[in-house]
Amino acid sequence: MSNIAQGIIPVMLTPFGTNGKIDWEDYEKLIEWYLANGAESLFAVCQSSEMQFLSLEERVNLAKFTANQVAGRVPVVASGHVSDAIEDQKEELGALVDTGVDGIVLVTNRLAKADQGNDVLRANLDALLDHLPKDMQLGLYECPAPYRRLLTDDEISYCAQTGRFSLLKDVSCDLETVKRRIELTKGTPFGINNANAAIAWKALQAGSTGFCGVFNNIHPDLYRWLKDHGKDHPELAEELAVFLVLAAATEPMGYPKLAKQYHQRIGTLKSDICRVIDFDIRERFWALDDVMDRVVQGTEDFRQKIAALKAN
Template sequence: MVQTSRFSTVVEGIVPVMLTPFDESGAIDYSGLERLIEWYIAHGADALFAVAQSSEMQYLSLDERAALGRFVVEKAAGRVPVVVSGHISDDIGAQVEELQAAVETGAQGVVIVTNHLDPQRQGRAALTANLEHLLARLPSSLPLGLYECPAPYRRLLDDDELAFCIASERFIMLKDVSCDLETVKRRVKLAQGSALKILNANAAIAWDAMKAGSAGFNGVFTNFHPDLYQWLRLRSDADPALAEELATFLVLSAVSEALGYPALAKLYHQRIGTFDSIRCRVIDYDIRERYWALDAVLDKIVQGTEHFRARIAALPGR
């Protein structure tokens, strides 16, 4: 089926969920953020998702969220689309204010978080009523996204809710956090012929989901090796055996998310010179003290990443 859209913006492929670097005083480090934007683009990002949970959006003021989004849009400078969230409130009035602030960043899309559409867990009627309230107050000319953010709770859309969103013709992406391949497949089929792209966020099923029709990968390990996910997405047919090895490495690497992410990702970027500090607002403990031998784990991830980059670079006809 031919896909149609009234929007020119397309968000698909490898879409990093952006980190927010802080300096040692706790302020946003915009120099580090600019280096991060350049790193994402140099390593094959197709779009950027700013002011997301990986950005520690729940720990940023509204002014900081707006400034962060504007900065990313400015520095990306149209090279890749930028979508922005910062949707963190349960109060519907506050949601309108923060989503309007996201609109004013100039981003190519604004992302709505599903759990804030149903903060009391009341079900479909509450979610659709709140969504309709927001849609009436957001520019109809601006593409929107959906994000099944796991905090404060993971609110997955059921098929009827997703169909409602598709029928509205307002949405171009869903960051799928079902972590279930069969659900991804069902959603891909449901969205067929629409503008909405299904972007899986779970590394364990990333390659299988892309092979099954997911429009890309939007998980946290885009902060370590987005280019390797991009090779799997676009070039894995060049060496199926290498693709199988790489897919296994990516799954096992991503298990380390439990070891203090996003500080773990900031530690990686400190090593490669993107960030000066690993300071976080969401993590208030020493990750090395809590997770013994953390640097040794990161060493292996770095070594494996460079190993696979070298093997890919050596392929004939690359």
């Protein structure tokens, strides 16, 4: 089995129109923006997609539309794994099988409740593995909502040895944990892809297969340059890594609506409508536009520095 989802993997937004429905025209533009700005894989129907607020039909349609629009240019994985009961999980994950996506991502906190142990997680995981086609590549996502369930070393090793997993979206937010997981999965198809901007550059240097954080919705091209060329330009890489950490610190200021407002600025999206955030983030987070002005300015400054390197 080849690895499918590696490198810079945006967690995709879902645009909504004023009628409350998915805006497919804007979604198509968003997909093309990701591809033009360094995405090496795409993660559809994830938390950034507001998957907990989408119907099963919408989740399936998003996965299908993404796969059709991408048309094999990069791998596409999808989740939509939100149900509590294992039989409902089988239904929702099984519905993704024929959408054309390259892989299906299981959410770790759906495999066991917060007060349940490894035995429950393993039993539910095995039930889903038995249910899904053996030729369908799989991923795991330590989604922080409704609670963050980090996999134990034994669980990581078990998943790696099945040979069916190619991606862990690591949400440990801890460099030593990432390094340990990289060692645990060596020689297997199971790649550890960090999602935390604070450790992104160090995780890449340690052998993480890429970056799958939320600010791939703002400047995925900068993370792509860091991954591909940072080691050849260590001073600029360190400078860029500092900026990326500080920019990502704005995530609590109303993400994913924050990212949708950014895409309104650049003309990708018409609306910042979210189902998960129903309040005015500009009213709640003072000087938000001024903060984003600086993020945009910094992004363009680093793009110019990178372009100057290429010109020399």
